[in-house]
Amino acid sequence: MKITAFGVNQTEKFFLEKLAGEQQFELNIVEAWASAANLDLAAGSLAISTLQTGPYDEALFAKMAALDIRLLALRNVGTDNVDFAAAKKYGIQVSHVPSYSPNTLAEFVVMNAMRLLRRTKEMDLATAAGELTAAQKMVGRQLSAQVVGVVGTGHIGFETARLLHQIGAKVVAFDPHPSEDSPEWLTYAANIEELLSQVNIVTLHVPGIKANDHLLNAQRIALLPDNAIIINTGRGNLIDTDALIAALRAGKLSGVAIDTFEYEAEIEAQIQAGQQPSEPHYLQLQQMPNVIMTPHIAYHSLGAVENMVKISIDNIFNFAKNGSPINRVE
Numbered sequence: 001m002k003i004t005a006f007g008v009n010q011t012e013k014f015f016l017e018k019l020a021g022e023q024q025f026e027l028n029i030v031e032a033w034a035s036a037a038n039l040d041l042a043a044g045s046l047a048i049s050t051l052q053t054g055p056y057d058e059a060l061f062a063k064m065a066a067l068d069i070r071l072l073a074l075r076n077v078g079t080d081n082v083d084f085a086a087a088k089k090y091g092i093q094v095s096h097v098p099s100y101s102p103n104t105l106a107e108f109v110v111m112n113a114m115r116l117l118r119r120t121k122e123m124d125l126a127t128a129a130g131e132l133t134a135a136q137k138m139v140g141r142q143l144s145a146q147v148v149g150v151v152g153t154g155h156i157g158f159e160t161a162r163l164l165h166q167i168g169a170k171v172v173a174f175d176p177h178p179s180e181d182s183p184e185w186l187t188y189a190a191n192i193e194e195l196l197s198q199v200n201i202v203t204l205h206v207p208g209i210k211a212n213d214h215l216l217n218a219q220r221i222a223l224l225p226d227n228a229i230i231i232n233t234g235r236g237n238l239i240d241t242d243a244l245i246a247a248l249r250a251g252k253l254s255g256v257a258i259d260t261f262e263y264e265a266e267i268e269a270q271i272q273a274g275q276q277p278s279e280p281h282y283l284q285l286q287q288m289p290n291v292i293m294t295p296h297i298a299y300h301s302l303g304a305v306e307n308m309v310k311i312s313i314d315n316i317f318n319f320a321k322n323g324s325p326i327n328r329v330e
Ligand code: NAD
Pocket: 077, 078, 079, 098, 099, 105, 151, 152, 153, 154, 155, 156, 157, 174, 175, 176, 177, 205, 206, 207, 208, 212, 215, 233, 234, 235, 259, 260, 296, 297, 298, 299, 300
């Protein structure tokens, strides 16, 4: 059985090659993202394994059908970039990895909450500039003294809530489908407005589906208490970036951490071309001392990558055996 893996980085390459040896499949590795333009590289494959934030569009699915490759096996959670109508039209099944390491994301959120509360970016800049007296004056806040709002309590949101609770923070959540056996320490708000009005920190863990476009807009950001912090590891479209920048400039927010960014597509194209990002919103945010920008890397730990690769390949083996992957998404 031949599998072509697109969008492969060095860490994934190691785990993919290990599995190919152990499970005896022919592995074809391509560094570039999958698209109709390069799909001929996968000719003769039973399935495609992929990881990318760029689109899986109709042209890609048409090309897969032409090559008789009937499974697109994502190595990640989010499926907001998949044109499911086109996949269905061309008879292509799509699988994802529903959970590979929620703790990796939870730790990333906690790290950024602490970085913002203790003002580490400002502190580093002042120290590097030799302004040590200014750095000494920068007072921080404790995470254990905050009320944190977790929007979305699926795999990642729940684990994030648990870690925050273990640290001593009070956690308030909102999810239209709250888990029935939620622990007594986790309070659910009736809606997102109610959550925003009572938390100092808000962290987003919902999918980037159309219905969640600009979930945090100017009106909702205004509901947060002054000096609040926003952390987004969900998807870029969840926040109206113009409203976010305005709230930062007005001093409404004391800090922001953005791993998934509304204008990520432009930046990603520049990263892949070896250029520096020049997208204007990115440049404004990146230059602010109380804003932490990361290039969609919250997922990137060794344990997470090992699981992503393994579960994606399991999906392909199940498809080979039973005609359907374990984690099919429609
Ligand atoms: P999940 O499907 O387990 O949970 C998502 C939860 O969000 C569900 O419980 C759902 O009911 C809830 N939800 C949907 N819309 C909502 C809304 N408007 N308000 C409140 N709750 C809402 O997904 P997950 O594994 O927890 O992942 C969440 C998202 O995190 C993924 O969809 C993906 O976009 C993102 N993600 C980012 C990275 C990264 O590296 N930055 C890594 C993995 C996942």
